[in-house]
Amino acid sequence: xxxxxxxxxxxxxxxxxIYIRHRIVSSGSSKQRxxxxxxGGCMASGLIASYGxxxxxxxxxxxxxxxxxxxxxxxxxxxxxxxxxAWEYExxxxxxxxxxxxxxxxxxxxxxxxxxxxxxxxxxxxxxxxNERFFCPxxxxxxxxxxQPISGPPAAAxxxxxxxxxxxxxxxxxALVPVKSITARG
Numbered sequence: 233x234x235x236x237x238x239x240x241x242x243x244x245x246x247x248x249x250i251y252i253r254h255r256i257v258s259s260g261s262s263k264q265r266x267x268x269x270x271x272g273g274c275m276a277s278g279l280i281a282s283y284g285x286x287x288x289x290x291x292x293x294x295x296x297x298x299x300x301x302x303x304x305x306x307x308x309x310x311x312x313x314x315x316x317x318a319w320e321y322e323x324x325x326x327x328x329x330x331x332x333x334x335x336x337x338x339x340x341x342x343x344x345x346x347x348x349x350x351x352x353x354x355x356x357x358x359x360x361x362x363n364e365r366f367f368c369p370x371x372x373x374x375x376x377x378x379x380q381p382i383s384g385p386p387a388a389a390x391x392x393x394x395x396x397x398x399x400x401x402x403x404x405x406x407a408l409v410p411v412k413s414i415t416a417r418g
Contacts (some may be wrong), residue, residue, distance in 0.1 A: 300368045301337065301412050303316060307331055307345075310338055316360030323409035329396060330366065332359045334377055340398045345407045346379045347385075351391035366393060 289392040305323060308331075313319045328348030335342040346366065348359050355370035365382065366375040373384035379393035386392075399410040 235362065236348070249257050301410055302408050303411045304399065304406045307407050310343075310400060310403050310405050313343070313405070316361035317363075318361070320358075321345075321407065321409075323407075323411065325410040325412055327410050328356060329360055329407060329409055330357065331398065332361075332366075333376065338400060338403065340400050343398050343400075343405060344377065344379075345396040345398045346375075346397075346408075347394035350386065351393065352385045352389065357393065 246329055273301050307321050307329075308319050309331075313331065313333040315333050318330050321329045321331060323329060329344055329345050332347040333343055333344045346357075348356055348358075350368040350370065350373050352368065352373055353370055355368050355373075357366045357368045357375065359365075359371070360367050366377075366379065367373070368375075368384065368386070371385050373386040374382040375386065375393050376382055379395050381387035381389075381391060399406050399408075
């Protein structure tokens, strides 16, 4: 959106410089000298603006903002998740998310959203409410209710489950999850 306006501004600066140059350079050496200095200044400002725009666009491409990659997504009404139970959710990017209810309130503090993918080998973890833990069946990886490793290969490597922010609005649960896959092209 802004790129179009930046290029329009650069074109305007260049056209204005050319117009000023032609108006000043009519006759006399002092006017020619002034015209030369104005032309040089206009060209320098045009080059600075052009290279600045190129740098800005390169930085935006190489270092995308995080808010371009994550968004608040509706998960479920809070009444659908009972105390000690979990709700499995898949984000638009394909990331598996497990949302567990940890207390009976209706605020975001009562819920936790963690990655449903074990960081050890990528198996799917699930919430065991009766044991109050997240469990990975592939190699018996165990995580506490906050996603910290307790036992198994994830504990040995100190690998935690990624935690996602949650919010509650009008008794609806939302999670801040990835919407673009890191590996997606285009």
